[in-house]
Amino acid sequence: MAQFPPVQETIRFDGTNVTAVLGPTNTGKTFLAIERMVAHSSGTIGLPLRLLAREVYQKVCDRVGPAAVSLITGEEKIKPPNARYAVCTVEAMPRAPNTAFVAIDEVQLAGDLERGHVFTDRILHARGREETLLLGASTMQGVLQRLLKGVQTVTRPRLSNLVYAGSKKITRLPRRTAIVAFSADEVYAIAELIRRQRGGAAVVLGALSPRTRNAQVALYQSGDVDFLVATDAIGMGLNLDVDHVAFAQDWKFDGFQYRQLTAAEFGQIAGRAGRHLRDGTFGVTGRVDPLPGELAEALEAHVFQPVRVLQWRSRDFDFASIAALKDSLERPPPCPELTKSLPSVDQRALEYLSRDANVADLARGRERVELLWEACKLPDYRRIAPAQHAEIIAAIYVDLAVRGHVAEDYMASQVNRADRTDGDIDTLSQRIAEIRTWTYISHRPEWLADPTHWQEKTRAIEDRLSDALHDRLTKRFVDRRTSVLMKRLRENAFMEAEISGDGTVVVEGHTVGELQGFRFTLDGKAEGQDGKAVRAASQKALAGEFEKRAERFANAPNGDIALGSDGLIRWLGAPVASLAASDDPLKPKVVLFADEQLSGPERDKVAARAERSVTYQVSTVLKPLVDLNSAEGLEGTAKGLAFRLSENLGMVQRRDVAEEVRSLDQDARAALRRCGVRFGAYHIFIPALIKPAPAALLTLLWAVNKDGRERPGYGEVTHLLATGRTSAVADPAIDPVFFGLAGYRLLGRRAVRVDILERLADLIRPALAWKPGTGKRPEGGYNGAQFLVTPAMMSILGATAEDMEEVLKGLGYR
Numbered sequence: 001m002a003q004f005p006p007v008q009e010t011i012r013f014d015g016t017n018v019t020a021v022l023g024p025t026n027t028g029k030t031f032l033a034i035e036r037m038v039a040h041s042s043g044t045i046g047l048p049l050r051l052l053a054r055e056v057y058q059k060v061c062d063r064v065g066p067a068a069v070s071l072i073t074g075e076e077k078i079k080p081p082n083a084r085y086a087v088c089t090v091e092a093m094p095r096a097p098n099t100a101f102v103a104i105d106e107v108q109l110a111g112d113l114e115r116g117h118v119f120t121d122r123i124l125h126a127r128g129r130e131e132t133l134l135l136g137a138s139t140m141q142g143v144l145q146r147l148l149k150g151v152q153t154v155t156r157p158r159l160s161n162l163v164y165a166g167s168k169k170i171t172r173l174p175r176r177t178a179i180v181a182f183s184a185d186e187v188y189a190i191a192e193l194i195r196r197q198r199g200g201a202a203v204v205l206g207a208l209s210p211r212t213r214n215a216q217v218a219l220y221q222s223g224d225v226d227f228l229v230a231t232d233a234i235g236m237g238l239n240l241d242v243d244h245v246a247f248a249q250d251w252k253f254d255g256f257q258y259r260q261l262t263a264a265e266f267g268q269i270a271g272r273a274g275r276h277l278r279d280g281t282f283g284v285t286g287r288v289d290p291l292p293g294e295l296a297e298a299l300e301a302h303v304f305q306p307v308r309v310l311q312w313r314s315r316d317f318d319f320a321s322i323a324a325l326k327d328s329l330e331r332p333p334p335c336p337e338l339t340k341s342l343p344s345v346d347q348r349a350l351e352y353l354s355r356d357a358n359v360a361d362l363a364r365g366r367e368r369v370e371l372l373w374e375a376c377k378l379p380d381y382r383r384i385a386p387a388q389h390a391e392i393i394a395a396i397y398v399d400l401a402v403r404g405h406v407a408e409d410y411m412a413s414q415v416n417r418a419d420r421t422d423g424d425i426d427t428l429s430q431r432i433a434e435i436r437t438w439t440y441i442s443h444r445p446e447w448l449a450d451p452t453h454w455q456e457k458t459r460a461i462e463d464r465l466s467d468a469l470h471d472r473l474t475k476r477f478v479d480r481r482t483s484v485l486m487k488r489l490r491e492n493a494f495m496e497a498e499i500s501g502d503g504t505v506v507v508e509g510h511t512v513g514e515l516q517g518f519r520f521t522l523d524g525k526a527e528g529q530d531g532k533a534v535r536a537a538s539q540k541a542l543a544g545e546f547e548k549r550a551e552r553f554a555n556a557p558n559g560d561i562a563l564g565s566d567g568l569i570r571w572l573g574a575p576v577a578s579l580a581a582s583d584d585p586l587k588p589k590v591v592l593f594a595d596e597q598l599s600g601p602e603r604d605k606v607a608a609r610a611e612r613s614v615t616y617q618v619s620t621v622l623k624p625l626v627d628l629n630s631a632e633g634l635e636g637t638a639k640g641l642a643f644r645l646s647e648n649l650g651m652v653q654r655r656d657v658a659e660e661v662r663s664l665d666q667d668a669r670a671a672l673r674r675c676g677v678r679f680g681a682y683h684i685f686i687p688a689l690i691k692p693a694p695a696a697l698l699t700l701l702w703a704v705n706k707d708g709r710e711r712p713g714y715g716e717v718t719h720l721l722a723t724g725r726t727s728a729v730a731d732p733a734i735d736p737v738f739f740g741l742a743g744y745r746l747l748g749r750r751a752v753r754v755d756i757l758e759r760l761a762d763l764i765r766p767a768l769a770w771k772p773g774t775g776k777r778p779e780g781g782y783n784g785a786q787f788l789v790t791p792a793m794m795s796i797l798g799a800t801a802e803d804m805e806e807v808l809k810g811l812g813y814r
Contacts, residue, residue, distance in 0.1 A: 015148030025271025043101035102128035107136035116311025200478030211466035352390035518594035681761035690743035748806020
């Protein structure tokens with residue numbers, strides 16, 4: 001066993017530009033972190049749950065667009081090529097984020113026995129170049145100030161009051177209550193009781209996939225059910241419309257032992273009651289005794305015992321051998337504020353595998369030992385025995401060490417075993433846990449021969465299982481027959497129905513579907529015989545609405561109708577039609593999105609208005625090209641060249657039409673110039689089309705006709721025009737055709753705007769034409785057969801000398 005130096009009395013880590021934002025729940029800490037992150041050029045935020053990471057990811061996407069945001073969790077990775085912001089689980093955060101901003105949420109989890117060492121590591125070492133935020137409970141203030149030199153602390157008060165409401169029976173709990181228990185069995189038992197007595201409940205457990213969790217929360221948030229039964233997963237920042245929190249258990253298993261909740265844990269969960277300025281209450285229910293007075297007062301005042309020590313594990317791994325790695329994991333913490341954590345899943349797996357002769361024989365040398373440690377990090381989603389978990393890791397490691405990747409047949413057999421949607425809630429939950437294991441592996445691309453295939457397959461399976469689990473949970477814990485709507489449907493043959501201004505269809509005061517544009521979507525909760533009755537009532541209400549909408553749409557101004565880059569025609573935001581391929585890209589077909597209830601003259605009226613809106617858009621944005629198509633006075637070769645330009649959406653290389661150009665007389669050239677055509681040295685083109693709006697529309701029209709919207713890079717190149725870039729390094733992942741549609745030409749590694757190439761030609765022409773003894777040498781002139789690249793040439797392209805060589809070669813110079 002290695003010998004380590006004694007623990008130092010004091011050691012402080014760098015806290016420069018670190019701010020600890022501390023306070024109880026409902027203080028807006030996570031909102032602040034999002035605001036601060038998007039204010040920086042780049043950022044990383046670490047969150048305690050995959051569910052919460054998903055929620056924050058969506059909020060950041062809403063702010064800056066999905067192309068700028070990555071989502072990185074153990075079993076889900078969304079990484080756009082130009083992402084500037086990363087939303088991660090704390091475990092999945094990079095060890096050294098290279099971003100301007102870093103935030104770590106719920107830092108009090110650094111005291112957790114199971115996961116605490118990971119949070120501690122990020123607290124001590126993860127830093128933004130410009131700003132770092134540590135978010136969490138006020139109990140962390142003292143220990144952070146002792147550990148981090150220079151840290152600034154900011155405390156935030158709760159936005160609303162939190163009041164203890166005592167003990168209540170489950171059947172007497174108020175509406176909008178979250179009932180908290182700490183085992184799946186107890187959660188299900190309480191939800192069953194709520195279903196029988198109060199109509200139904202949604203359930204939220206930490207083990208649910210984000211898809212299932214969101215579907216369950218939607219039941220609660222929409223008011224379909226008034227109760228939520230959950231584990232302490234709701235305590236980690238998930239924002240719900242909860243007025244009261246009731247504790248049905250006050251003991252939990254923390255990964256190592258069963259124990260009573262601490263006051264701080266009570267506070268974290270109780271604080272979910274009341275959002276923003278609305279006060280909340282908390283209490284107990286079921287078999288839980290009323291809270292002691294001093295505890296209730298502490299929860300109301302948000303005053304708890306400070307965290308004194310954080311869980312810690314060395315991050316300096318020695319991969320010289322398995323023994324050296326195990327020794328490095330046993331290093332003692334460097335100061336009293338840190339305590340060595342108990343062995344985590346990865347460390348326990350390493351201990352088991354070190355006794356496996358086959359694994360030990362393969363794990364020789366630094367790279368193999370490091371690979372073994374990476375394999376040991378596989379999370380134990382299924383909560384199986386350590387020896388069983390180690391067996392899975394061993395099989396994976398042997399494949400990685402021997403084959404270089406996990407065997408495809410082994411991966412297929414494991415994944416396919418989970419690909420079934422039959423069974424009860426527990427069976428589906430177990431399958432989701434199983435598929436999460438293989439989803440995690442699929443997001444280690446260096447472990448698989450075809451990672452993209454497995455990422456798509458495991459994600460699809462998880463989605464199917466999640467939907468099936470949501471269906472089972474809803475059927476088991478929501479009694480639709482107790483809802484007012486179903487009761488009225490059973491009692492009355494006639495139902496009052498109305499349509500709100502935003503298209504929501506309401507029957508007897510309850511939402512049954514949505515009318516967007518000219519399509520009605522029946523609410524998924526209306527099913528069976530009751531669903532038929534709901535649809536009948538809805539159709540009756542919609543009969544007159546379709547006629548009214550057809551009239552309004554037919555007379556709508558052009559400003560109310562928009563054509564999106566997805567090819568959809570939207571009226572006041574609602575899709576009403578889409579573009580489809582035709583013989584002429586400038587005259588695409590229009591396919592209506594309309595139910596059969598829109599028929600006869602009304603349907604024709606809507607179709608005609610949709611077609612006119614497209615014609616207006618094309619004739620306005622692409623006016624030079626449309627005018628060229630219909631230009632009078634063009635004959636012979638000029639007319640043929642105009643056709644070639646139109647066919648190629650406004651640009652052709654001069655060498656491709658050299659014969660036609662040579663045969664044009666000056667009158668024909670002048671006629672084409674009057675139509676906006678420019679005759680360049682390298683291209684014949686219409687300069688007015690090299691702008692963001694025309695380029696975007698040309699790209700869409702081409703993609704509609706060539707089924708190109710699924711090609712890589714669709715819609716991305718036009719952003720170059722918006723930034724004013726004359727040239728840029730071309731992303732090889734983008735289909736080259738999109739550069740041409742936006743007015744760029746690929747030359748070597750760079751994409752260069754064709755009008756800029758013509759300016760380059762204007763600089764090259766005098767330099768190449770000059771001969772010694774014929775007058776003052778122009779810039780770049782050499783000997784009449786060659787020319788020199790000048791700073792002016794490189795400047796207009798924004799290119800280096802190396803880039804210029806590739807550009808000039810691409811243009812045919814040698």
